[in-house]
Amino acid sequence: MKNALFIVLILGLVAGGGWWFVSARDARHANMVTMENAATEALLQAIIRENDAPQPKFYFVGFGTPPTDPSRLFLARFATHVPPVRGTSSATTVRNGLVQETASGRTGVVIQVIYFKKIKAGTFDLQVRFPKLATGPNQFTYRMIQNGTEWGIKYKVPSR
Secondary structure, three states, X not given: OHHHHHHHHHHHHHHHHHHHHHHHHHHOEOOHHHHOOHXXXXXXXXXXXXXXXXXXXXXXXXXXXXXXXXXXXXXXXXXXXOOOEEEHHHXXXXXXXXXXXXXXXXXXXXXXXXXXXXXXXXXXXXXXXXXXXXXXXXXXXXXXXXXXXXXXEEEEEEOO
């Protein structure tokens, strides 16, 4: 009887440890349901407008740490944007530190939304990292507020 109880206890500990390991690993991936919304889209549109330059480049978007590609449905919101918006998995970093689109070799900017927090109805904080930014701070918290059906940036502050 003691041996059976001991075996059940050991199996329970192994199962619990396995569950903890799997759930802790999955917790690092982005919750796409909370990140793929109108507030995030408005923020990304504003960041892209702010960074657009005369020379075409790609924008690579990722959610969470490590970055997870947005869904195809979310990326479709940027389908007409020139230069193109892709998921981070379509990019690679080359020796000189530049980020390039794997298929074409064109350089781009990585935009990584790493944190999304609801403050109250119509108000969210989004923490965004620009991992390959050459100078200055590369992580910011944006306060997004809803005005009717439109979303806008209330403020942006450097964050760690």
